[in-house]
Amino acid sequence: MEYSEIIDIFEKHDKFLILTHKSPDGDTLGSGFGLCYFLRDMGKLANVVNSDGFPDRYDFMYVDYAPQDFEPEYVIAVDIADPSLIGSGLAKYQEAGTVDLCIDHHFSNKNFAVLSHVEGDTAAAAQILYAIFKQSGRKISDIIAKCLYTGIATDTGCFKYENTTPETHLAAAELMAYDIDFANVNRKMFDVKSKGRIKIEQIVTGRMEYHIQDKCAMITITTELMESCGVDQAEFEGLASIPLSAEGVVLGITVKQRHENVFKISVRTTDEMDASAFCNYFGGGGHIRAAGCELKGTLEEVRAKLLERAEKVLLA
Amino acid sequence: MEYSEIIDIFEKHDKFLILTHKSPDGDTLGSGFGLCYFLRDMGKLANVVNSDGFPDRYDFMYVDYAPQDFEPEYVIAVDIADPSLIGSGLAKYQEAGTVDLCIDHHFSNKNFAVLSHVEGDTAAAAQILYAIFKQSGRKISDIIAKCLYTGIATDTGCFKYENTTPETHLAAAELMAYDIDFANVNRKMFDVKSKGRIKIEQIVTGRMEYHIQDKCAMITITTELMESCGVDQAEFEGLASIPLSAEGVVLGITVKQRHENVFKISVRTTDEMDASAFCNYFGGGGHIRAAGCELKGTLEEVRAKLLERAEKVLLA
Numbered sequence: 001m002e003y004s005e006i007i008d009i010f011e012k013h014d015k016f017l018i019l020t021h022k023s024p025d026g027d028t029l030g031s032g033f034g035l036c037y038f039l040r041d042m043g044k045l046a047n048v049v050n051s052d053g054f055p056d057r058y059d060f061m062y063v064d065y066a067p068q069d070f071e072p073e074y075v076i077a078v079d080i081a082d083p084s085l086i087g088s089g090l091a092k093y094q095e096a097g098t099v100d101l102c103i104d105h106h107f108s109n110k111n112f113a114v115l116s117h118v119e120g121d122t123a124a125a126a127q128i129l130y131a132i133f134k135q136s137g138r139k140i141s142d143i144i145a146k147c148l149y150t151g152i153a154t155d156t157g158c159f160k161y162e163n164t165t166p167e168t169h170l171a172a173a174e175l176m177a178y179d180i181d182f183a184n185v186n187r188k189m190f191d192v193k194s195k196g197r198i199k200i201e202q203i204v205t206g207r208m209e210y211h212i213q214d215k216c217a218m219i220t221i222t223t224e225l226m227e228s229c230g231v232d233q234a235e236f237e238g239l240a241s242i243p244l245s246a247e248g249v250v251l252g253i254t255v256k257q258r259h260e261n262v263f264k265i266s267v268r269t270t271d272e273m274d275a276s277a278f279c280n281y282f283g284g285g286g287h288i289r290a291a292g293c294e295l296k297g298t299l300e301e302v303r304a305k306l307l308e309r310a311e312k313v314l315l316a
Numbered sequence: 317m318e319y320s321e322i323i324d325i326f327e328k329h330d331k332f333l334i335l336t337h338k339s340p341d342g343d344t345l346g347s348g349f350g351l352c353y354f355l356r357d358m359g360k361l362a363n364v365v366n367s368d369g370f371p372d373r374y375d376f377m378y379v380d381y382a383p384q385d386f387e388p389e390y391v392i393a394v395d396i397a398d399p400s401l402i403g404s405g406l407a408k409y410q411e412a413g414t415v416d417l418c419i420d421h422h423f424s425n426k427n428f429a430v431l432s433h434v435e436g437d438t439a440a441a442a443q444i445l446y447a448i449f450k451q452s453g454r455k456i457s458d459i460i461a462k463c464l465y466t467g468i469a470t471d472t473g474c475f476k477y478e479n480t481t482p483e484t485h486l487a488a489a490e491l492m493a494y495d496i497d498f499a500n501v502n503r504k505m506f507d508v509k510s511k512g513r514i515k516i517e518q519i520v521t522g523r524m525e526y527h528i529q530d531k532c533a534m535i536t537i538t539t540e541l542m543e544s545c546g547v548d549q550a551e552f553e554g555l556a557s558i559p560l561s562a563e564g565v566v567l568g569i570t571v572k573q574r575h576e577n578v579f580k581i582s583v584r585t586t587d588e589m590d591a592s593a594f595c596n597y598f599g600g601g602g603h604i605r606a607a608g609c610e611l612k613g614t615l616e617e618v619r620a621k622l623l624e625r626a627e628k629v630l631l632a
Contacts, residue, residue: 159475159488160506162499166489172475173485183478184587190476194563195530198521205518210511247510271500 001117003135009074009101009115010039010136016046017072019099021080022087024050026058026189028079030151031103031125033061035078037144038133045070051087060185061147075099077113079125079151081106103128105155123163126151130171145178146185153182154189196231203229204239210246216310217243220255220299240266240290251278251310255302258294263302265293273313281309317433319451325390325417325431326355326452332362333388335415337396338403340366342374342505344395346467347419347441349377351394353460354449361386367403376501377463391415393429395441395467397422419444421471439479442467446487461494462501469498470505512547519545520555526562532626533559534569536615542573556582556606567594567626571618574610579618581609589629597625 016039020032032048039046047067054062075093080086081104083094093099102113105128107120122128126148133140133148140148152171156164159172176182193201203225209218219242226236236256243252250273254266265282268290269275275291282305284293295302332355336344348364355362363383370378391409396402397420399410409415418429421444423436438444442464449456449464456464468487472480475488492498509517519541525534535558542552552572559568566589570582581598584606585591591607598621600609611618 157502158473159485160499160502164492164498166492169475169485169489169492173482173489176480176482176485182480183476186473186476187586191557191561192563193561195526198524198562202518202521205514206522208514214511241507245507245509246514247508270503 001115003132006101006103006117006132007136010042010044013074014044015070015073016044017075018046018048019075019077019080019086019090019093020048020050021085022051022089024052024055024058025079026154027124027126027151029054029058029061030147030149030154031078031129033065034126034129034133034144034147034151035076035103036065037141037147038129038138041141041144042138047072049090051089057188058150060188061143061150064143074101077102077104078129079104079106081109083110083112103132121165123165123168124152124155126155127168127171130175140178142179145175146180146182149175149180149182150185150189153186158186158190194235196235199229200231200235201239201242205242208243208246210249211307212251212311212314214246214248215314216251216253216307217246217249218253218255218303218306219243220303222257222299223259226257240268244268244270251275251314253306253310255299255306257299261296261298263295263297263299265295265302265306267291267293278309278313317431319448322417322419322433322448323452326358326360329390330360331386331389332360333391334362334364335391335393335396335402335406335409336364336366337401338367338405340368340371340374341395342470343440343442343467345370345374345377346463346465346470347394347445349381350442350445350449350460350463350467351392351419352381353457353463354445354454357457357460358454363388365406367405373504374466376504377459377466380459390417393418393420394445395420395422397425399426399428419448437481439481439484440468440471442471443484443487446491456494458495461491462496462498465491465496465498466501466505469502474502474506510551512551515545516547516551517555517558521558524559524562526565527623528567528627528630530562530564531630532567532569532623533562533565534571534619534622535559536571536619537573538615539573539575556584560584560586567591567630569622569626571615571622573615577612577614579611579613579615581611581618581622583607583609594625594629 018032018036020028036046036048045068077099086093099113101115104118105122105125109118119128130148204219240254250270252268256264258264267275267278274288276286276288279291279293282293286292334348334352336348352362352364361384393415402409415429417431420434421438421441425434435444446464520535556570566586568584572580574580583591583594590604592602592604595601595607595609598609602608
């Protein structure tokens with residue numbers, strides 16, 4: 001779609017509901033609230049919803065937000081590639097025809113909405129929204145700029161990852177002209193961890209094993225460990241990048257117990273190895289640098305299977 | 317100085333020696349090698365030197381570098397605020413009149429060179445050099461762009477810190493147009509740690525204590541600990557940011573033993589507290605968010621002094 005068509009939609013309708021994806025991150029929330037405030041500044045009614053609620057971690061984007069009371073007339077999904085990501089708390093919007101417009105940056109977008117605007121090469125949904133807002137010629141407020149910056153920064157690891165483009169930096173340069181206190185946003189997003197998370201990372205890192213001439217690092221997280229350390233289960237998400245942080249490691253494997261004799265395997269690789277091919281071998285899949293699979297057996301059996309295959313691949 | 321005066325200097329002389337600061341970081345090396353390659357592309361002779369040698373960690377900037385054989389005629393210091401930072405290995409350049417030009421971005425620059433170009437508001441020395449190179453109208457090579465990007469990224473924590481400006485992002489946007497493999501640079505600079513460092517962070521984090529309604533976190537590093545974990549002493553540098561990474565902590569204190577009954581104290585604070593004032597109380601000093609002091613006594617005495625003062629300040 002042309003940006004002008006999207007702006008026409010904003011102008012033509014009056015009562016918007018904005019859907020963000022479940023397990024919300026900085027980009028879906030930054031895009032959702034950025035769009036909500038933009039529409040409200042246009043004189044429209046607009047609300048943001050999330051199946052899982054809004055986490056405290058991102059509250060600087062919605063500390064002054066209050067939902068408005070109205071019956072939605074137009075539904076926009078932001079940063080949502082697949083209706084299943086809308087979440088069970090908003091299940092009615094998983095049905096065909098219920099979402100009017102989806103604005104997203106995932107190549108894998110399922111085109112589930114009536115209208116879809118997908119830019120797979122753009123680093124963040126918030127970066128697309130910024131381009132749309134610019135094209136509208138309307139001024140944006142500081143809080144809109146802060147939401148969009150947060151979306152862009154979080155989805156690029158603060159401009160660190162491969163998805164960052166010159167346009168990403170240009171958007172950041174322009175958004176910094178607003179009063180957004182970006183250094184504090186970045187501190188919250190990238191430097192601060194909960195005490196529980198610090199404890200878990202400390203325990204898990206202490207259990208890291210190096211194998212195959214130290215080219216492979218592995219961490220194992222058993223249900224026993226998760227239960228014993230007295231930290232919320234949600235804090236055990238996203239640990240898979242830890243093994244690959246060790247110098248010289250090209251294959252990082254995280255083994256996480258799901259049930260008795262069932263383990264979820266997360267694989268991360270440097271550009272010297274194909275994570276997807278490694279996981280395909282075990283019936284899993286994913287991307288070239290990040291993939292996963294499921295393995296059955298005792299922890300010892302699962303470890304042995306993984307290391308046997310790793311040795312074949314790494315010493316080939 | 318005007319950029320054109322600096323470009324005139326590059327054109328007028330033929331044999332350049334470029335000084336980088338001791339304990340070299342990404343900015344001094346990125347600036348030094350970026351400038352060296354630029355001068356060589358102009359047909360000049362140019363070498364980079366460092367009192368401590370060039371670390372493996374940054375070798376992607378100088379893997380193809382070979383020193384040239386010549387007697388230097390013009391000496392340029394980059395990213396060096398004070399002659400003492402030139403280091404003992406290059407002691408003769410600590411004497412007045414030996415450095416012809418200094419290009420730097422530290423407000424605290426001592427103006428020790430014959431000519432100084434200091435931009436205290438610019439995030440990195442490499443960002444200044446990029447502006448100079450642009451003004452020259454000469455094309456820069458991919459390796460020059462990679463050196464400059466590395467300098468800018470490392471001195472800003474990958475565009476995360478307060479020193480980042482819109483111009484920093486604009487420079488990054490332009491440098492990304494070259495073949496610089498920035499995502500791999502960033503992975504090496506920000507995500508990869510030595511196994512020794514991982515071990516130390518793991519041990520130190522495990523010893524973190526929370527005090528004063530969890531507003532203060534403290535880590536203590538004794539010589540006994542440093543000796544017992546079998547890791548190079550140099551790996552114990554730069555741990556002071558760890559205590560402040562815990563959510564809710566506004567005062568992070570790192571107590572590191574220097575000798576029997578002598579401790580170096582590093583203090584980091586959020587914008588809710590003044591680190592410099594805290595350390596001034598103990599006869600130390602520094603910046604508003606990062607400061608230090610030295611305390612004498614047993615570890616228990618030093619901890620008690622620090623916590624007593626912290627309680628007074630935090631519960632005031």
